[in-house]
Amino acid sequence: MTMFSLSAPRIFDGNGWHEGRVVLVENGRVKSVVHPADVPSGVAEIDLGHGMLVPGFVDLQVNGAGGVLLNEDRSLEGLRQLCAANFQFGTTALLPTLVTDTREVTRSALDAGVAAHAEKVPGFAGLHIEGPHLSVARKGAHNPAFIRPMDEPDLLALIEARRAMPALLTTVAIESVGPDQIARLVRAGVTVSVGHSDTGIAGAVVAFKAGASMVTHLFNAMSQLGNREPGLVGAALANGVWAGLIADGIHVDPATIGIALRAKTGPGKIFLVTDAMSPIGTDMTGFTLNGREIVRADGALRLADGTLAGADLTMIDAVSYMHKTIGLDLDEVLRMASLYPAQAMGLAETFGHLGSGAAASMVHLSDGFDVQGVWVDGEKVH
Numbered sequence: 001m002t003m004f005s006l007s008a009p010r011i012f013d014g015n016g017w018h019e020g021r022v023v024l025v026e027n028g029r030v031k032s033v034v035h036p037a038d039v040p041s042g043v044a045e046i047d048l049g050h051g052m053l054v055p056g057f058v059d060l061q062v063n064g065a066g067g068v069l070l071n072e073d074r075s076l077e078g079l080r081q082l083c084a085a086n087f088q089f090g091t092t093a094l095l096p097t098l099v100t101d102t103r104e105v106t107r108s109a110l111d112a113g114v115a116a117h118a119e120k121v122p123g124f125a126g127l128h129i130e131g132p133h134l135s136v137a138r139k140g141a142h143n144p145a146f147i148r149p150m151d152e153p154d155l156l157a158l159i160e161a162r163r164a165m166p167a168l169l170t171t172v173a174i175e176s177v178g179p180d181q182i183a184r185l186v187r188a189g190v191t192v193s194v195g196h197s198d199t200g201i202a203g204a205v206v207a208f209k210a211g212a213s214m215v216t217h218l219f220n221a222m223s224q225l226g227n228r229e230p231g232l233v234g235a236a237l238a239n240g241v242w243a244g245l246i247a248d249g250i251h252v253d254p255a256t257i258g259i260a261l262r263a264k265t266g267p268g269k270i271f272l273v274t275d276a277m278s279p280i281g282t283d284m285t286g287f288t289l290n291g292r293e294i295v296r297a298d299g300a301l302r303l304a305d306g307t308l309a310g311a312d313l314t315m316i317d318a319v320s321y322m323h324k325t326i327g328l329d330l331d332e333v334l335r336m337a338s339l340y341p342a343q344a345m346g347l348a349e350t351f352g353h354l355g356s357g358a359a360a361s362m363v364h365l366s367d368g369f370d371v372q373g374v375w376v377d378g379e380k381v382h
Contacts, residue, residue: 002027002378004044007036008053008364012331014339014353023053025360028378032356048364051372055338056092056361057315058351060169060271061128061217061244063097064278064287064310070096071105071289072278074112076119083123085281087374087381089314091274092361093125093342093351095169099310100131100142101290103154110161117165122376125347126167129158130216133176134196140221141309142196143290149176159188167345171216173197179210186211191345193244196221197232204235213268214344217275218243218260219252220308242268242344245336246275246311247318249325250300257326271340272318272333277301277310320369 007022013033022039024031039045064070066085068078082096096116098109106129113127131142133150150172162168169191172182175198182192194207195216200223215222215236223231236243237260245260246252252260264270274280278287279296286295294301294309301309315337322333335352342352350359364373374382 003031003040004046005036005039006046006048006053006362006375008048008051010052011354012052012054012334013355014055014335017331023354023360023362025378028360030354030356030358030360033354048373051364051366054334054363054365055353056351056359056363056374056376057090057319057337058125058341058347059086059091059094059274059276059315060341060345061097061130061273061275062086062091062094063099063276065276065280067278067282067284069278069287069289070098070109071101074105074108076112076115076121079112079116079124080121083121084381086123086276086315087376088281088371090316090319090363090365090371090374091314092123092363092374092376093347093359094123095126095128095167095345096124097128097130099289100134100146102146106132107157110157113168114161114164122379122381125351126165126169126345127161128169128171130171131196133172135173135175135198137198138173138196138221138223140196141289141294141303141307143292146290147176150181155181155184158185158190162189167191167347169193169214169345171195172212174199174203174207179206182207182210182212186213194232198223199232201230201232201235201238204232205239208235208239208241212241214242214244216244217251217273218245218270219256220246237263238265240266240268242340243270244273244341245270246313247272247321247326248299248311248313249321251275251308251311254325261326261328268344269340270336271344272315272322272336273341274313274315274318275311276313279312280314316369316371323369
């Protein structure tokens with residue numbers, strides 16, 4: 001049995017704050033948050049001395065990091081590097097994300113995800129397959145040459161992969177995937193998100209009724225909120241689905257973020273995603289996606305025509321932006337970065353909080369939101 005305790009002036013367990021307490025860790029899991037006097041004799045005690053200890057961040061949309069892009073490198077070592085590159089930014093569980101590509105690349109990514117889970121790659125919580133079953137009208141940076149309707153082999157490949165990994169998320173457009181297909185995916189345990197879609201609210205509601213429970217990167221690559229047609233944005237806000245948000249000040253205006261937060265109907269919440277690409281954690285100035293050059297400049301990643309292509313964003317920067325610029329209470333921001341995405345994927349038994357039995361995946365932050373230390377399953381990784 002391996003047991004130790006961590007203490008900081010403030011501890012956030014995913015629901016509320018504790019002072020004068022410690023997190024007791026046993027065999028990579030949180031045993032409890034207790035008074036220091038209740039720590040068993042002989043247990044190693046680590047006093048972090050300053051700042052706060054919070055649940056590790058959960059990112060459901062990570063296309064790449066550390067120089068690795070999933071579309072280009074689907075090796076086990078590549079996935080290991082991609083996951084590990086996010087630790088320094090406080091992300092301890094993530095879904096490596098494949099953007100629209102060929103049928104062969106998509107199957108290869110699914111196989112890689114199955115292998116990563118079998119090998120227990122630290123930080124790997126499942127996969128996100130974003131496309132190719134999208135709307136060309138709202139393609140964003142996705143290559144239109146690869147966008148197509150979902151067929152039976154596509155659907156069965158997702159269902160088979162889900163059986164062999166803890167979580168599988170797919171982003172689809174109702175224009176390319178029918179409600180019966182959505183229902184079959186959901187029954188098989190695949191989480192379906194609507195995105196890159198030009199549907200009106202009626203089409204979105206059809207997808208939600210079929211079982212789609214999420215909307216991908218709210219406001220981006222979707223039909224917008226209008227006075228007579230609420231679009232996918234309005235559908236996401238008016239219904240109880242979850243919604244990812246890229247909080248970098250580029251993808252969505254801060255005033256728009258505030259409006260969305262005030263308007264969102266539950267039980268699903270808005271949660272943070274990075275939509276990060278391979279330059280994260282490196283000094284790369286550009287990279288290639290589907291044979292097209294993407295330039296990194298001024299805090300953004302863009303194609304030659306100016307189209308945003310993912311984000312130059314880390315989770316700790318999104319947390320800081322939401323608290324300092326948007327003015328959201330810190331506890332709610334931390335939930336948006338950890339608890340809410342875990343709940344959205346059905347992973348909250350393990351991730352997103354520091355309750356008894358949860359993974360001992362934690363982040364030590366300074367009061368200024370600098371990442372001071374990171375633990376994944378009880379192991380210090382940064």
